[in-house]
Amino acid sequence: MSTQKKTIEWGTRVGVILAVSGSAVGLGNFLRFPGQAAAHGGGAFMIPYVCALLLLALPIGWAEWAMARHGGTKGFHNGAAILGVCGKGKIARYFGVLAILIPMVVYMYYVYIEAWCLRYSWEYLTGGVQLTGSIEEQVTEAARFFGDATGTSTNGVLNMSAVFWLIVVTLNIVLVYRGLKGGIEKFCQWALPAMALLAVIVLVRVLTLGTPDPTHPNQNVLNGLGYLWNPDFSKLSDFETWLAAAGQIFFSLSVGFGVILNYASYLKKKDDVALSGMTASATNELFEVGFGGLITITAAFVFLGASGIVGTSTFGLGFQTLPVVFHQMGVAGPWIGFAWFFLLFLAAITSSISMLQPAKTFFEEALGMSHGKAIALTSVICGLGSLWVIWFSKNTMALDTMDFWVGTFCIFVLATVQIICFGWVWGAEKGMRELDQGALIRIPRIFLFIMKWIAPIYLLVVLGGFCYSQLPGKLRAMATNPIELWTMVIILASVLLLVVVLAIGERRWRAAGLDVDGRTS
Amino acid sequence: MNAWGWIFMLISLVLVWGTTIWAYLKLLGAPPEDSSDQS
Numbered sequence: 001m002s003t004q005k006k007t008i009e010w011g012t013r014v015g016v017i018l019a020v021s022g023s024a025v026g027l028g029n030f031l032r033f034p035g036q037a038a039a040h041g042g043g044a045f046m047i048p049y050v051c052a053l054l055l056l057a058l059p060i061g062w063a064e065w066a067m068a069r070h071g072g073t074k075g076f077h078n079g080a081a082i083l084g085v086c087g088k089g090k091i092a093r094y095f096g097v098l099a100i101l102i103p104m105v106v107y108m109y110y111v112y113i114e115a116w117c118l119r120y121s122w123e124y125l126t127g128g129v130q131l132t133g134s135i136e137e138q139v140t141e142a143a144r145f146f147g148d149a150t151g152t153s154t155n156g157v158l159n160m161s162a163v164f165w166l167i168v169v170t171l172n173i174v175l176v177y178r179g180l181k182g183g184i185e186k187f188c189q190w191a192l193p194a195m196a197l198l199a200v201i202v203l204v205r206v207l208t209l210g211t212p213d214p215t216h217p218n219q220n221v222l223n224g225l226g227y228l229w230n231p232d233f234s235k236l237s238d239f240e241t242w243l244a245a246a247g248q249i250f251f252s253l254s255v256g257f258g259v260i261l262n263y264a265s266y267l268k269k270k271d272d273v274a275l276s277g278m279t280a281s282a283t284n285e286l287f288e289v290g291f292g293g294l295i296t297i298t299a300a301f302v303f304l305g306a307s308g309i310v311g312t313s314t315f316g317l318g319f320q321t322l323p324v325v326f327h328q329m330g331v332a333g334p335w336i337g338f339a340w341f342f343l344l345f346l347a348a349i350t351s352s353i354s355m356l357q358p359a360k361t362f363f364e365e366a367l368g369m370s371h372g373k374a375i376a377l378t379s380v381i382c383g384l385g386s387l388w389v390i391w392f393s394k395n396t397m398a399l400d401t402m403d404f405w406v407g408t409f410c411i412f413v414l415a416t417v418q419i420i421c422f423g424w425v426w427g428a429e430k431g432m433r434e435l436d437q438g439a440l441i442r443i444p445r446i447f448l449f450i451m452k453w454i455a456p457i458y459l460l461v462v463l464g465g466f467c468y469s470q471l472p473g474k475l476r477a478m479a480t481n482p483i484e485l486w487t488m489v490i491i492l493a494s495v496l497l498l499v500v501v502l503a504i505g506e507r508r509w510r511a512a513g514l515d516v517d518g519r520t521s
Numbered sequence: 522m523n524a525w526g527w528i529f530m531l532i533s534l535v536l537v538w539g540t541t542i543w544a545y546l547k548l549l550g551a552p553p554e555d556s557s558d559q560s
Contacts, residue, residue, distance in 0.1 A: 013554055014545075043529025226522030229530040271554065279544035286541045289533050440551045 015185040021283035022188040022350030029288040031318040041235030048245035063422035064260040065273035072265035078362040079261035085518035087421035098414040099258030103355035105406040108385035109399040114348035115165040121341035198343040199291040224301035256415025262358040274439035366505025401487040428452040
């Protein structure tokens with residue numbers, strides 16, 4: 001591993017930040033955030049959202065950056081071993097398997113949605129999206145197009161989107177194969193600015209729509225913004241709002257996801273992690289609030305009114321409602337449609353490449369595999385899982401099951417384990433000293449208290465509330481649905497595989513004399 | 522959009538744009554990285 005340590009590293013300080021930001025900025029920023037905000041109090045949603053950002057995401061993110069860099073100095077770049085070092089033993093190490101499982105399983109369905117985005121942008125470029133008739137007829141036609149294009153109308157269909165899936169999967173593998181510096185960092189260095197440019201183009205068009213239909217004078221840009229931003233303070237007394245805000249922050253920032261543990265482990269001992277962690281979070285928030293919070297809902301409201309938005313899922317809004325909106329924009333419509341879906345594609349691919357990296361590194365370090373073989377093994381596992389998602393695509397059943405158990409529940413669990421390891425096992429004071437090393441900003445000392453007390457308690461309350469409100473229903477549904485049940489079997493088989501690999505790795509690391517349990521500072 | 526909507530939107534936008542610009546300026550103004558130090 002010492003050879004790898006010398007050769008694998010980031011190119012520049014900004015490069016690693018753009019890579020982490022690219023991992024964080026995804027579909028959730030443009031589709032999930034506006035939907036969550038509009039449903040949970042509009043502008044008032046920003047109060048629990050900012051609380052969750054300051055008290056949960058930022059401190060846990062910093063903890064991840066610090067633990068990762070520390071683990072890296074011990075020769076580890078996989079989340080399980082890094083948590084074993086900072087959590088000082090087996091329990092943390094085996095919980096750390098989640099840091100490999102989460103990105104790996106999320107990749108299985110995320111890359112499928114990524115293929116939809118590429119397909120839609122291609123269809124807009126080649127004039128493949130044709131909507132006719134009244135608004136209602138166009139909405140129906142857009143829904144049918146969505147079902148046909150994505151294969152979500154029925155199970156067992158490998159349609160044209162499978163070709164786009166193949167393109168996307170190949171692109172992901174090539175980028176990861178080219179390595180951190182030559183693949184991921186290089187790609188994110190142009191993809192992030194390109195995303196910002198496309199977002200600005202779409203945003204400018206949306207904000208200059210005015211009142212396109214004089215017969216509906218209330219459907220204008222200002223009222224569209226008001227639909228999202230006018231606060232409903234009564235929602236603040238609802239626990240669901242606080243839960244939704246914490247959930248949104250988590251999914252959006254990739255905290256508790258396992259990617260930061262891998263990416264930041266390649267930093268050098270004296271590299272900054274304090275300002276880097278904050279900059280990556282700020283970049284993500286810029287895309288989420290600055291762009292996502294202004295584009296999606298506003299555009300849909302202006303053309304379809306409040307009744308066209310209510311009850312529409314966030315994915316439905318992005319893939320079914322917005323094509324109708326683009327159609328109303330006249331000549332510019334197809335170009336804005338292309339810009340929108342290519343923006344989503346770039347947001348998705350900068351996230352998906354980060355999801356392959358943790359498992360690849362884990363197989364390299366635990367099994368002593370070469371870079372190429374580790375990528376091949378990761379690609380085969382992820383590819384098979386992804387094919388399962390594509391095959392059982394009716395109403396996105398397999399996708400939703402993975403998203404709930406791994407992309408939601410496991411993230412809360414891993415984040416809880418991480419902050420407890422950081423604040424109580426490794427020690428918040430020691431962790432803060434690690435954060436200060438090479439830091440370009442001084443983190444306010446109040447965060448020591450937040451990391452030790454507030455974040456773990458806040459997180460346990462959120463996790464408890466989530467389990468209470470969501471788990472019973474999900475378990476009941478799973479018991480009666482064979483696809484959900486078999487999807488869970490796949491998830492558990494993945495866990496078993498990773499646990500076995502970790503056991504093999506642990507033996508190898510001990511034999512190599514590595515500080516597996518973090519006994520020395 | 523009502524007055525509260527404007528307040529929440531503008532504060533949120535100023536915060537995200539302000540923090541992001543400040544953070545990148547701070548990074549760009551930082552001393553160059555020490556390439557001799559390996560992990």
